Amino acid sequence: MAPVEQPLRCLAVRVVLDEAGEIDGLELEAYLNDVAGARQWLSTTEWLFVDPPTEAGGKVTVPVVVPEAVATKAILADLTSEPNRIVFDHQVTPAEARKWRWVAFQVAPHPQGQGYFPWERLNA
Numbered sequence: 001m002a003p004v005e006q007p008l009r010c011l012a013v014r015v016v017l018d019e020a021g022e023i024d025g026l027e028l029e030a031y032l033n034d035v036a037g038a039r040q041w042l043s044t045t046e047w048l049f050v051d052p053p054t055e056a057g058g059k060v061t062v063p064v065v066v067p068e069a070v071a072t073k074a075i076l077a078d079l080t081s082e083p084n085r086i087v088f089d090h091q092v093t094p095a096e097a098r099k100w101r102w103v104a105f106q107v108a109p110h111p112q113g114q115g116y117f118p119w120e121r122l123n124a
Contacts, residue, residue: 008092008100009071012053012061013043014085023062031085032064035077039118040070044103049096053088061087065100067119 013032018024023045032041043064052061066074071089078086092100104115 005094005097007068008065008097009068009089010050010092010096011064011066011071011074011086012056012088013064014056014059014061014083014087017060023060028062032074035086036064036066036070036074039121041066041074042100042104042107042117048103049099050090055087057087059087065092065117070119 013028016024016027028043032043041064043062045062047061047063049063068091075086075089078084100117101114104117105113106115108116108118108121110116
C-alpha cells in the first residue's frame with residue numbers, strides 16, 4: 001500500500017521582474033522564505049500542470065506548492081503586503097501531486113524514483 005501524501009496547496013504567486021523582464025529569482029526566494037518559511041515550498045517558473053489564474057490580471061505568476069498548513073500561514077502573512085502577491089490557491093489533486101513529485105525529483109531525487117519535497121528533506 002502506497003503511503004498517503006499529505007495535503008498540498010498550489011499558490012499562484014505574483015512575481016517581480018528584473019530590468020531584463022525576467023523573474024527575479026532571488027527576490028521570489030526571499031519573499032517565499034518570509035511568508036512560507038525556508039524549505040517549506042517548491043516552485044517552477046512555468047505553469048506546467050494547470051493554466052495561470054485569470055485573477056492575476058495579466059501579471060506574471062508562478063505556481064508554488066506547499067503543505068496545506070504552510071499555505072494558511074503564507075496566505076495570512078501575504079495579507080499584510082500591498083498589493084497581495086498570492087492571487088489564488090487551490091487544493092492539489094493526486095494527479096498534480098504526482099507531477100509535483102516529478103519536479104521534486106529533478107531537485108532532490110531519492111532511490112525510489114520519486115523526489116523529496118524540500119520540507120521532507122528536513123526529516124530525511
